[in-house]
Amino acid sequence: MAYEIPVTQARAELAELINRVVYGGERVVVTRHGKPLVALVSAADLERLEGLAESEEQRTVSTVTALGSVPPGGQERQRFGIAAEHRGPEAT
Incomplete structure (x- = not known):
């Protein structure tokens, strides 16, 4: 849990707060009007x-890349009544 302190008090105690974070392993949340x-x-x-x-971003990119490489299935087009499909520039 983090220690909360108003911004006006944090200004006056900045050196002490830094020590609490670095040496005490605490996390300090500075608030303004209680937020x-x-x-x-x-x-x-x-x-x-x-x-x-970064890890989450890489997982997202990997998932999108994997989804983009799935070939369209003919059964799905017929099942859902899809009459057209997108073909990339290499298909022309």
């Missing part, structure tokens, strides 16, 4: 978050 504004996390946490985002 989360930013979060202070360690550089290691940031690397993990960025790695997760």
Whole structure:
């Protein structure tokens, strides 16, 4: 769980907050009017978050690529009443 602190207080205690994040392993959420504004996390946490985002992006690209390489089936066209199909430039 993250420690929450108002932005006005965070300004006055920035050095202490950095120490809590770096040495105490805490995560600090800075709020404005009670709503989360930013979060202070360690550089290691940031690397993990960025790695997760890249991993998710790669999975999405792989899934879309795999879906795009599935050849259209004739049975599905007949079943759903599809009379036309898209052919790429290489099919001409």
